[in-house]
Amino acid sequence: MNARLIFTALTFSLTLAVWTRAAERPNVVIFLADDQGWGDLSFHGNTNLATPNLDSIAKQGASFDWFYVCSLCAPTRAEFLTGRFHARGGVRGVSTGQERLNVDEQTFAEAFRDAGYATAAFGKWHNGTQYPYHPNARGFDEFCGFCSGHWGNYYDPLLEHNNQLIRGKGFIVDDLTDRAIKFIEQHQDQPFLCYVPFNTPHSPMQVPDSFYKKFADAQPAMKNRDPQLEDLAMTRAALAMVENLDWNVGRVLKKLDELNLTDDTIVVYFSDNGPNSWRWNGDMKGRKGSTDEGGVRSPLFIRWPHKIAAGLKIEQVSGAVDLGPTLAALAGVKFAPQKPIDGRSLAPLLLGDKQELPERYLFSIPINKWRNVSTRSQRFRLDSAGHLYDIAQDVGQRQDVAAKYPEEVAAMKQAAEQFRSEIRTQMEAKDRPFTVGFAPLTQLPARDGKPHGNIVRSARAPNCSYFTGWKQADDKMTWDVEIGQAGKYEPIVYYAAPKGVVGTKLQLSCQGKSTTAEIVAEHDPPAYGPERDHASRGSESPVKDFAPLSLGVIELPRGDAQLILNSPELTAEQGPEIRMLLMRRID
Incomplete structure (x- = not known):
């Protein structure tokens, strides 16, 4: 039997097995931060701020040590939605139409909607503004937020609700959270998928004074590995914005408790790329826009009480392409796009059925330089210049070990070249109207x-x-x-x-x-x-x-x-x- 068919059959069998473990299909709440670095969490050792609510998701569920997204916003969103590398779906930029996800790509939200879930998204979409690229056409019954990649003001902003222009109320992240909570209240008696792609700590660096005052005169003890590059004003604002995110996530978690939905709800938290400034990030090289570790490594926390063991740490390398297949498997939803996906279900790791999955490569490309492929295996990263790093031993990418492991270099270069050939047509396609x-x-x-x-x-x-x-x-x-x-x-x-x-x-x-x-x-x-x-x-x-x-x-x-x-x-x-x-x- 074809290997892909075997894998599909095993995945579907696991999906059915997972579904039978719960009396009803679980709800799903997904939080996606914008420009938050791996290091912007107290869970990861940053003493410059406190993120107790975000940390609680990891402590009560699973945390992933090596989870990868893209170097910029729109590509990550596309990979998350489809389970496919963003280049396959036509996403090759972040604006002027290049951020749009091809209309023939299926999203996991469509699968949840078709399975009877109430679906909604509240926040920054960034994969197309006009129908049929719009979120209401990609599996979300309700959408409130904005479809662009940037927004110039975060107080009482111009937003849209189901393609109708509206005016937001107050600070945008607080408002989006209010709307997510209302959706959960309205659909508490049926399974729901609530996607909350926040738009902070992306610039402009705006945050309510009640959060900023703590950091107004702060001298962060932990700094970027190249402290001369750090913009202190940017760091202070970003820390305040992350604490605001933490507070708002806490509000949703509290609502799940109040409605007795906590045990029946899968909660996911991750970010879309590396930090948007030079600040503490665990000694990693690079930041937003880079395909080095600091630009593409993201936190990932997943909680499902009594199903996922509290405090579970997963060291398997994984990526945004895995989240759709994973959530579908956990929820017992059939997600079987006509196009082959690059991601795979991580449910066996989360549920304790397996300790590790077979080796595979993840690929990262910078915007406008798609030929510069950076390749990540379980152990190594091969950057586009041919430098090889043993990441588990050298997360800062300070020592090139290519000469020591020529066979690894050869295999990873061959994989990168194959990937380039597969995405060439989409990357060189003419602009779409x-x-x-x-x-x-x-x-x-x-x-x-x-x-x-x-x-x-x-x-x-x-x-x-x-x-x-x-x-x-x-x-x-x-x-x-x-x-x-x-x-x-x-x-x-x-x-x-x-x-x-x-x-x-x-x-x-x-x-x-x-x-x-x-x-x-x-x-x-x-x-x-x-x-x-x-x-x-x-x-x-x-x-x-x-x-x-x-x-x-x-x-x-x-x-x-x-x-x-x-x-x-x-x-x-x-x-x-x-x-x-x-x-x-x-x-």
């Missing part, structure tokens, strides 16, 4: 558009930016789109404009059709966000409260096209600033 009309409302943020002429982004990072700098009538912005349904659409522009811009006409055109509307009201809100930062926000854009303006109705054809937003005439020395174009399908 943004989809319009696959749902009644489509968001086309400035992030997904292209500026022309004098128009520029409000910040270097596209994610939460807006278009500004409009000076001439022939300046414009465009969106390359795939229109899923021909027909009439109402374009709605979110704009900001001082009094002098009143009277300016905006025009949206597409393949010879156009619609025009005049700006009749001044809307000149201030930019805000940085005043709440506790450290430099770097490339994050400030935000503004933009106003909607309907441009009337336009007839759009089905298929690939380009939407062009321009002004046939300017009434001032500048045009409006543009945050977003919404396309409302008129059925």
Whole structure:
């Protein structure tokens, strides 16, 4: 029998066995931190902060010593959702559409939904904004948060709930947690999958003063292995943000206790990449963006009382690709995508059925340099330059042992080359257009558009930016789109404009059709966000409260096209600033 078929049969048998151990299928709650390093936990020995609630998940369940994610956010999310290396699913960046997970990829959330679970996600999605890339189209019945990779303000922010724009309430992480708790309360009598991808400690470095005051004047005792690189303001803010995460996770754990759901709920906690600054990280080399240990090693804690032994430590190398298959196996849910997965169920390790699984390789690639494959085996890491490190003995990657283990080097180089050949087609694929009309409302943020002429982004990072700098009538912005349904659409522009811009006409055109509307009201809100930062926000854009303006109705054809937003005439020395174009399908 084919080895893959044998493995699939064994996995399915284990799934059925696990399911029979529980009277009902367990609930699943998954917390994903954003830019939290392996070292940002007191459980891992960091005395700079206290994370008792996060630590409790590990103490009451299992902790993984060698768990790996990707070097940046969107790729990790794709691997977690599909059980496949992100490059296979078309994710090759973090913005301008490269973060999108191909629509023919199946997520484990779809499997849980199809098995009768109530499913929801609250937080940062980062695998596509427009349907059918949107989380509501990828297995989550409910979604509240934002689909971008960055957000410029964490207080009362603009969010969306099931593809409808809303205004958040208070500090974003507290708000997302409130919504997750409400979902758990509403679905306590049926199995549920609650995914909470938090957006901190990602910049901007904002956190309530009640958490920051502890660190405002702190002198962290534990520093990065290269202390001259450490930004103390960034470290202080990150520590405060992690303690806020800990508090919010504690709120969810407390709610599970109150509802008598603790024993029937699998709780998972991990992060999406290494730390976003140089701070203590267990002597590891690298940080976010790097494929060295410090950039891709993440905490992973999994708790399921009376099923997973308290205090279990797992030294088997594992990765984000394993989480979907593992949760499906534990819950008795059939997750059998048509495409072969790279991950495997870790249920045998968690349930004490096995001490270790067969040897295999995990691969890491940096964004925009996909040929630079870093390969991890159970013992070694071979970086893209051919240096070999014995990680168990040298987690800091200080001594190259390639000359000592030539056979390991040869085998790992061959595996890396095979992986490169397998992902080449996806990595070199042409850019995909943004989809319009696959749902009644489509968001086309400035992030997904292209500026022309004098128009520029409000910040270097596209994610939460807006278009500004409009000076001439022939300046414009465009969106390359795939229109899923021909027909009439109402374009709605979110704009900001001082009094002098009143009277300016905006025009949206597409393949010879156009619609025009005049700006009749001044809307000149201030930019805000940085005043709440506790450290430099770097490339994050400030935000503004933009106003909607309907441009009337336009007839759009089905298929690939380009939407062009321009002004046939300017009434001032500048045009409006543009945050977003919404396309409302008129059925």
